[in-house]
Amino acid sequence: MKTKTWMAACLMLVLISVLALAGCGDQKESNNGGNGASGASGNTSSAGKGNSGGNGEEPPSTNSSMLDQIKSRDKLVVGVKFDTKLFGLKNPMNDEVEGFDVDIAKALANIILGDPAKVELKEVTSKTRMPMLNNGEIDMIVATMTITDERKKEVDFSDVYFKAGQSLLVKKGSAIKGLDDITKGTKVLAVKGSTSVDNIKEKAPDATVLEFENYQDAFSALKAGQGDTLTTDNAILYGMVAQDGNYEVVGDTFTDEPYGIAIKKGETELVDAVNEGLKTLKSNGEYDKIYTQWIGEAPKTD
Incomplete structure (x- = not known):
């Protein structure tokens, strides 16, 4: 009787072990399947993001003009x-x-x-x-x-x-009437980064050229007596004359400024x-x- 009971117990343990292993196998297969599906989904999503920027719209082309x-x-x-x-x-x-x-x-x-x-x-x-x-x-x-x-x-x-063409702006009554009057010691005002700076240095190499950030600063400096003349394109100088009639454009243009x-x-x-x-x-x-x-x-x- 004891032997039968022991054998029954062993069979029960074996059965439980088999069922447990089967369960683990199902779980593992299920997990692997899940990972596989998730991986496929992730790849599709990744591809989608690569093609659409993740928002369903085509990204702007880096080659667009x-x-x-x-x-x-x-x-x-x-x-x-x-x-x-x-x-x-x-x-x-x-x-x-x-x-x-x-x-x-x-x-x-x-x-x-x-x-x-x-x-x-x-x-x-x-x-x-x-x-x-x-x-x-x-x-x-x-x-x-x-x-x-x-x-x-x-x-x-x-x-x-x-x-346009480069010219000179002076206060009315100035002794400067044109480029020939720009001599050693003459202070000429101009704007940084403009062609006017290089041109005046070439045309009047003995002059002292003072450079400013913009035209309003240069014009203010001229009115404050920091220079004798201001040079840039005549079209811009006419705008300054329109601001203050005490100043005038003198001499002929000495460059072509297209x-x-x-x-x-x-x-x-x-x-x-x-x-x-x-x-x-x-x-x-x-x-x-x-x-x-x-x-x-x-x-x-x-």
């Missing part, structure tokens, strides 16, 4: 000056930036995006404009920028949209679009209208 990016965001970001009367000056009465360059920028936004209001104006100076363009802060520069071979190494330019719209190097689609836009503005009379409004006369024909 600047023109495509402008159209995609539906806004043109333009670098203009805030301190240059007639071209780009912030009006303290309404806090708006106004001038020839500003209106050209708005007109191009109208052609490219169908609305002159679809433009964001960012302040640049002669010193900051190319770095801001090349680091992507702005799409283009419309800021009294002279086309030069040296600058063409860093940026691309549109066709010429304004022709202004171009600067665009990041290699963005040929945008350059072409801007050139087409400028042609449209000139053919439909809008360019002449903007020019006359700010410069006071119709542009000279070649």
Whole structure:
């Protein structure tokens, strides 16, 4: 009897062990299956994220042109000056930036995006404009920028949209009447990063050239007696005369300063679009209208 009872107990233990092992096997298989499914799901999800950015939308192409990016965001970001009367000056009465360059920028936004209001104006100076363009802060520069071979190494330019020439600004009654009067000891004021600095150093090597951050600072320095004359493009100087009639532009221009719209190097689609836009503005009379409004006369024909 004891033997039978012992054998029954052993059989019960064996049965329990078998059932336990079977259960573990089911659990393990279930877990493996779960991991497999989860892994597949994870791979699909990962692939999905790779293709759609994880939000169901295609990510922006790194190869898209600047023109495509402008159209995609539906806004043109333009670098203009805030301190240059007639071209780009912030009006303290309404806090708006106004001038020839500003209106050209708005007109191009109208052609490219169908609305002159679809433009964001960012302040640049002669010193900051190319770095801001090349680091992507702005799409283009419309800021009294002279086309030069040296600058063409860093940026691309549109066709010429304004022709200027370097001249001199003095207080009325000054003994300086032209470039020949710039001699040793003459203090000439200019703006950092402008072609005017190099030009005056070449044309009047004996002069002392003092450089300022922007045109308003340079003009204020001239009015404060820190210099004898201020030099830059005549178009900019006429804006200063409009601010203060005690000053005048003297002498003939001594350089050619063709202004171009600067665009990041290699963005040929945008350059072409801007050139087409400028042609449209000139053919439909809008360019002449903007020019006359700010410069006071119709542009000279070649």
